[in-house]
Amino acid sequence: MLDPKLLRSDINAVAERLLVKRYRLDTAAFLALEEQRKALQLAAEDLQQERNSYSKSMGKLIGEAKAKGEDVEPLKAKGEQLKMASAAADTELTEVQDALNAMLQGIPNIPHQSVPAGNDEDDNVEVRRWGEPHTFDFDVKDHVDLGAAFNGLDFDRAAKITGSRFSQMRGGLASLHRALTQFMLNTHIQEHGYEEVYVPYIVNRESLYGTGQLPKFAEDLFKLDDEREFYLIPTAEVPITNIYRNEIVEKLPIKLVAHTPCFRSEAGSYGRDTRGMIRQHQFEKVEMVQFVHPDESWDALEALVGDAETILQKLELPYRTVVLCGGDLGFSAAKTYDIEVWLPSEGKYREISSCSNFGDFQARRMKARFRNAEGKPELLHTLNGSGLAVGRTLLAVMENYQQADGSIAIPDVLRPLMNGQTHIK
Numbered sequence: 001m002l003d004p005k006l007l008r009s010d011i012n013a014v015a016e017r018l019l020v021k022r023y024r025l026d027t028a029a030f031l032a033l034e035e036q037r038k039a040l041q042l043a044a045e046d047l048q049q050e051r052n053s054y055s056k057s058m059g060k061l062i063g064e065a066k067a068k069g070e071d072v073e074p075l076k077a078k079g080e081q082l083k084m085a086s087a088a089a090d091t092e093l094t095e096v097q098d099a100l101n102a103m104l105q106g107i108p109n110i111p112h113q114s115v116p117a118g119n120d121e122d123d124n125v126e127v128r129r130w131g132e133p134h135t136f137d138f139d140v141k142d143h144v145d146l147g148a149a150f151n152g153l154d155f156d157r158a159a160k161i162t163g164s165r166f167s168q169m170r171g172g173l174a175s176l177h178r179a180l181t182q183f184m185l186n187t188h189i190q191e192h193g194y195e196e197v198y199v200p201y202i203v204n205r206e207s208l209y210g211t212g213q214l215p216k217f218a219e220d221l222f223k224l225d226d227e228r229e230f231y232l233i234p235t236a237e238v239p240i241t242n243i244y245r246n247e248i249v250e251k252l253p254i255k256l257v258a259h260t261p262c263f264r265s266e267a268g269s270y271g272r273d274t275r276g277m278i279r280q281h282q283f284e285k286v287e288m289v290q291f292v293h294p295d296e297s298w299d300a301l302e303a304l305v306g307d308a309e310t311i312l313q314k315l316e317l318p319y320r321t322v323v324l325c326g327g328d329l330g331f332s333a334a335k336t337y338d339i340e341v342w343l344p345s346e347g348k349y350r351e352i353s354s355c356s357n358f359g360d361f362q363a364r365r366m367k368a369r370f371r372n373a374e375g376k377p378e379l380l381h382t383l384n385g386s387g388l389a390v391g392r393t394l395l396a397v398m399e400n401y402q403q404a405d406g407s408i409a410i411p412d413v414l415r416p417l418m419n420g421q422t423h424i425k
Contacts, residue, residue, distance in 0.1 A: 001104050001364045008034060020111045020326030022119065030103060036096045044089040051082040105215060109361040111326050112298075112335040118325025124338065125325065130309065131318030133342045138404045142345035143395035144276045147173060149406050150425065155276075165266065165274070165281045167391075172424035176410065177284075177394050179417035181259050184286040184311055188387055192307045194257035194288060199239035201260060205229045207242040210366035212332035212358075222263045222281075232263035236287035237384045244291060245366040248377050252370050253300065254291040257387065259284065277391045278350065284390040290383040293370070294360065297381035301357040305337045308353045308387045314413045317396050318342040320349050334359045339388075341396040352392045355385030 007014055007030060015025040058079050062072045116125050147153025152173035158166040169177055188194040202224065208214040208231060213221065222232040233239055236258045243256070261284050273279035288307060292300045305321065312319045324336040333356040340349035360379040363369070369377040401409040407425040410418055 001361060002107055002110065003360075003364065004100070004104060007104075014110060017110050018108065020115060020117055021108055021329055022327045023108050025107065026103075030100075033096060033100050033103065037093070037100060040089065040093040040096055044086070044093050047082065047086040047089050051079075051086045054079060054082055105209075108331045109212075109334050109358060111329055111333075112357070114323075115329060115335050116323065116325045117327075119327040120325075121328045123325040124322040124328055126320055126322050127337070129318070129320040130313060131316065131342075133318050134344060134400050136344065136402075136404075140344045140399065141402060141406075142276065142343075143398045146398050146402055146406070146408065152424070153277075163281075165279070167277055167280060172408075172421070173394070173398075175418060176397065176408075176414070176424065177390060179414045180393050180397070181284065181286060181390050182417055183314075183414055184387055184390070184393075185257065185259055187311060187314065188257045188286070188288060188307060191310070192255070192288075194255045197240060197243070197256045197258045199236060199243075199258055199260065201233050201239075202230050203233055203238050203242070205231070207238050207245070210245050211238050211241050211362050212365065213238065216331060220265055222265055233260060234264050235262050236260040236285060237289060240287065240289040241362060241368075241382055241384065242366060244368040244380075247368060249291060249368070249370040249380060252291060252293050252380060253296065256289050257286060258289075259286045259390075277395050280391065283392075286387050286390065288385050288387045291368070291370075292381050292383065294379070294381050297357050297359065297383060300381075300383055301335065301337070301355065304383055304385045305339070305355045308339055308355055308385050311388050311393070312339065312341060312352070315393070315397065315411045317393075317400055319352070330354075330356065332356075332358050332361050334361065341392070342400065343396060344399045344402075350392070352396065353386040353388045356383060358382045358384075 002014070011025070011027050011030060015027050018025050058075060061075050065072045065075060116123070118124065144153065144155070150171070152169060152171050154168045154170070155166075158168040161168070185196060189196055205214060208221070213234060221234055224230040224232065240256050240258055261282055263282055266279055266281065277283070288304060290300055290304060309319070309321065319339055319341045322338050322340065324338060329336055336354055336356040338351050339353040339355070341352040342348075343350050359381055362382045363379040368380055368382070370380045372378045397411060398408050401411065403409060403423070407423045409423055410421055415422060
């Protein structure tokens with residue numbers, strides 16, 4: 001959530017910057033509510049002061065009235081009237097404050113000055129490439145046909161069990177999927193300094209609000225039919241980031257990593273990528289989350305991207321890194337890099353990781369703070385990135401390491417985790 005003080009002090013500058021995200025801030029509506037709030041707050045404070053002053057003197061006034069034989073009921077009635085007027089003023093103020101908060105909840109994070117303008121993913125800006133796309137002297141297959149050839153990847157049986165956009169793996173592919181997960185975790189823990197955490201796969205409404213999925217993106221979530229409003233996690237970012245909700249952290253930075261399933265309704269995909277594992281309702285990720293000092297978050301973002309890229313380099317998978325334009329930038333993010341891996345069957349790069357700096361946007365919603373040099377609580381900065389999406393990494397390995405005989409070579413770094421196996425046949 002944005003700092004309300006920033007909107008009060010320089011709303012036009014905020015509105016102009018939000019246009020980079022293709023978001024038009026209703027400045028007139030905000031300023032009107034803010035004027036109401038200020039007027040009502042002053043009125044409520046005046047009434048409360050008058051009520052307090054009268055309450056202090058009412059006993060004396062009633063005593064004097066009784067001594068004179070006068071009726072004390074008007075004095076009591078005035079006290080009751082002030083009490084009711086003060087309560088009514090507080091109620092009206094609360095309603096306006098709630099309207100302001102609701103408006104603030106729907107305003108996206110301000111994009112960093114380095115975020116390029118643009119409408120959609122076609123306007124994202126490439127910043128680097130690594131590796132050369134593989135060339136083949138035979139007709140390449142996509143991961144669906146490769147997996148079906150040795151009964152390792154089955155979408156029909158998964159659909160029978162659950163429905164569309166689910167997959168079943170078995171044999172060598174299931175083992176390769178597990179090996180990829182272990183390899184990613186080992187690399188981030190042993191080489192990049194992350195601490196592994198295990199988190200719940202079901203979260204409450206407050207957790208989703210804290211990271212920005214609610215209230216705006218409710219349709220993208222799988223909500224359990226439960227009066228307690230539980231949801232399946234769309235990403236491990238949600239439970240990991242909320243570890244420090246309503247807490248004051250004593251030491252920064254904190255770097256955490258977890259492997260979890262993720263569940264998304266894909267409500268806005270409108271039939272895109274229905275073939276294969278690109279866009280599924282259930283998938284797995286190894287997620288990196290960092291809590292850092294505000295002065296260090298932009299350097300931390302570059303390092304985070306490097307951590308994710310390392311996985312692809314070790315797997316020798318060609319990729320490119322792009323910075324998202326404003327029109328493609330997420331609601332909570334101030335800046336995002338996407339890493340896209342080369343898929344031979346499509347002849348193009350496809351997203352395999354997103355790495356974002358949220359600044360203090362999530363921390364303000366969660367009240368996640370640290371103690372600054374003066375010992376005072378201050379909002380920390382949060383970052384997260386996929387390191388990597390396991391299913392998409394699996395299909396990238398399948399397609400880039402496919403052989404003419406239909407087998408799949410196992411990358412060198414994964415062979416120790418596959419009991420020395422060199423190919424899936």
